[in-house]
Amino acid sequence: MKIYPYFKPLFLFAIIAVAVISCSKKEDPFVPADPGLTLELKSDAGTGELEVLSVDDVVVFTVLGSDGEDYSEMASYYINDEPISGRTHIFAETGTFAVKAVYDDINSNVLNFEVLAQTERALTIDAPRAMKNQTITFGLLDSDGNNEAADATFYVNGNAIAGFTFSSSSDGTFEVYAEYVVENEMYTTAPKNFSVYTPKRKVVIEDYTGTWCGFCPAVALAIDTAKVATNHISVVAIHETGASLPDPMHFERVQDLKDAFGIGGLPQARLNRKQKWLDPYNVNDVLAMAGTDTDLAIAIDSKITGANLTVDVKVVYASGSVTGDKIVVYLVESGIIYAQANYFNATSGHPLEGHGNPIPDFVHNDALRNSLSDIFGDAITETPAYAEFKKQYSLEIPAEYNVDNLAVVVMVVDSDNNAKNSQHAEVGENKTFE
Structure with a gap:
């Protein structure tokens, strides 16, 4: 059983003072999405x-x-x-x-x-990054845009294939080129590369936390351990202001999330939105799911122009979309310096022993700043197998945010709000399907 230390009023006042002084900058807790100009x-x-x-x-x-x-x-x-x-x-x-x-x-x-010159042809690949067993179609266009693929011979990794389609049951990188005839002369295109992949599951870790919560750093430490062990995770730290102490990263709709997912007193952690991650936050609970094969993949391409953030999200299913699936798009910020209550300060052998209570320069990562989608997700329209569902989001970035430390977390959830897969990318990064 955890024993909560007794805080005298003077000590409580000290925590508040340190917390206010140690904030590196004014934090804007929530800004509704602004579409901006595209x-x-x-x-x-x-x-x-x-x-x-x-x-x-x-x-x-x-x-x-x-x-x-x-x-x-x-x-x-x-x-x-x-x-x-x-x-x-x-x-x-x-x-x-x-x-x-x-x-x-x-x-x-x-x-x-x-x-193109008169005798040149443009080699096209309809899926430069394709899922395992997905049919890839090659094209061969002349300068008028006519497709002459049916009259050409295509070579994948040096081997001629029948027709102009290809699929692979194995992951890998492949090279394709085409041979074609113009006025009885044989020509060869320059080679192009394409790849085949099996989607891997990225586990969503949601950390319900607060700067005033003395036991909350235990979850943050477990997340740090998970990040070292695998890159197949997406992390969102959802902050809440305490009854007596403010939290500058407080997310305006935290109570809506807590009500939906049965979140009580902090700390609380959830895997894939609904699975409880219980103390002592065993990293093997995460690793058992992280990186396993799945049937859907997510790509993120985000750009900042001035203060306007544009996020293009793509989702592809091996077997087509599932009715009730939704897409959730969050903006998170890392590297925020703010005092953190620490009940492990006097715990012998603990990683946070002797760091102070509060820790004045604690680094808060993956703090949820905005939801570009509905917090529970926007509907994914019916999409055939291997076709891309696309959706664009825009947001005017508040001046208080550190753009260099922003990232986008995207998850696909089912009708019961279980996360099926996720993806994350730094703002300005183009992350493809993987």
């Missing part, structure tokens, strides 16, 4: 991820804002990061070209073009 770049050459052109083709670009305005004349345009004049461009040379538009420091999506 830009969509289009061209009259087509809307695919890769468009094929002939030498001297002329392309006209347009830019539409998420606010419904046309920014085509106001935006600046860049090809391979070099500025161009106006929004019309003549592609006078062969090669690959990436085009983007910028308005008021806001970047658009990127359009990719491949300019």
